[in-house]
Amino acid sequence: MNKGLEYYLRLPYRVVIYPSPEGGYVAEVPDLPGCLTQSETLEELMEMVEDAKRCWIADALERGEEVPEPVDESYSGRILVRAPKSLHRALAEKAREEGVSLNQYIVYQLSRAVGLR
Secondary structure, eight states: OOOOHHHHHTSOOOOEEEEOTTSSEEEEOTTSTTOEEEESSHHHHHHHHHHHHHHHHHHHHHTTOOOOOOOOOOOOSOOOOOOOHHHHHHHHHHHHHHTSOHHHHHHHHHHHHTTOO
């Protein structure tokens, strides 16, 4: 199948929007490195991000470069981790001291480690 511009534009690329220090907003498409745009309003930003994606993809295709497809970011919430017995014991003891399950304690500690509350 020939994957042209229209094929890639139909794919569900994730768009990250954040406030710009200069005012307005910035939109970034993480799966297309360097694909970003800026606008004063969110309404205008959504139009501009579509244009930025179109330009980024068209340029890559014109140069014969590979266009990355969106990363599937479906998360089940389930993680299997192997740990040394001593760490497992220490975590289980701490969880018992706190009166919570081992799973709750590990989720709490991981959340703290990445800055989530």
